[in-house]
Amino acid sequence: MQNQWDVQLSFEEDGIHTMCDARLVGARAPGLSGHGEAVRSLDDRPLARIGEEMAASRALEELASRLKAQASGEIADEGLRPAYLIY
Numbered sequence: 001m002q003n004q005w006d007v008q009l010s011f012e013e014d015g016i017h018t019m020c021d022a023r024l025v026g027a028r029a030p031g032l033s034g035h036g037e038a039v040r041s042l043d044d045r046p047l048a049r050i051g052e053e054m055a056a057s058r059a060l061e062e063l064a065s066r067l068k069a070q071a072s073g074e075i076a077d078e079g080l081r082p083a084y085l086i087y
Contacts, residue, residue: 005029016040018051022059034063
């Protein structure tokens with residue numbers, strides 16, 4: 001069996017704030033997403049790339065955390081089911 005999930009990153013910026021949404025997409029991907037934000041200090045040079053990198057890393061961290069929590073919950077659920085329902 002082959003399965004593929006992709007991570008879709010989308011950004012919004014206003015010159016100071018950069019927001020990123022990270023979403024798992026694919027035919028069998030769980031419907032999970034994560035959100036990350038970065039705020040540029042007024043003393044910093046306006047480099048959009050750095051804000052995108054920070055916001056994306058935070059969104060991916062949140063997505064990974066949600067994915068791990070979902071998988072852990074499903075594992076726990078399997079342990080609580082009667083044996084005849086596991087197969």
